[in-house]
Amino acid sequence: RALIKEIKTLEDKDSNFRAVVFTQYKNTHALVVETIKKFLYIPGVYQITGATSATARDFAIRVFQGPKLFPAVMVITLRAGSVGMTLTAASDLFLMEPSIDPAAEEQAIGRIHRIGQESSTVRIPKFLSASPSIESNLPDLHEAMREGRIQFEGGNVVPAEGVRILTRGLLP
DSSP states (O other), rough: HHHHHHHHHHHHHHHTTEEEEEEEEEHHHHHHHHHHHSSOOEEEEEEETSSSSSHHHHHHHHHHSOOSSEEEEEEEEEESSSOOOOOOOOOOEEEESOOHHHHHHHHHHHHTTTOOSSSSBOOOOOOSSSSOHHHHHHHHHHHHHHHHHHOOBBBTTHHHHHHHHHHHTTTT
């Protein structure tokens, strides 16, 4: 609901807007594409996942980056699209959920917030669960990582202090 509301607001401001939606999960990706197509009239809804062929990926990017003759939304899974593409036609990037790895989010943001950006402002809303959850605690973990208080062990194992942050408010 929040994403649909955000996209409607964009469309009210600019009938030929461009936005990018990143998600980590295939099921969320499919749900976002289906929901946009069902509740909004947006002729350009493009999608990239790990299963997207190179030809389809290149076509979607080329049309998305091309002349702004209609509104368009690019929905991408984080792994498939956080590197190797330029999406500077977009002024808004939506992160459907936080990643456990803040570097993955930074890579995604780097797809639109880079040299060649067409908009003077770039908005990057991140959707979080309102109730206490591991997901809602991820921003605190990211902060601890940026401050150097926590480092992943072996590159991808969350240390004990990180687990305490992620489960804060969840365990008795």
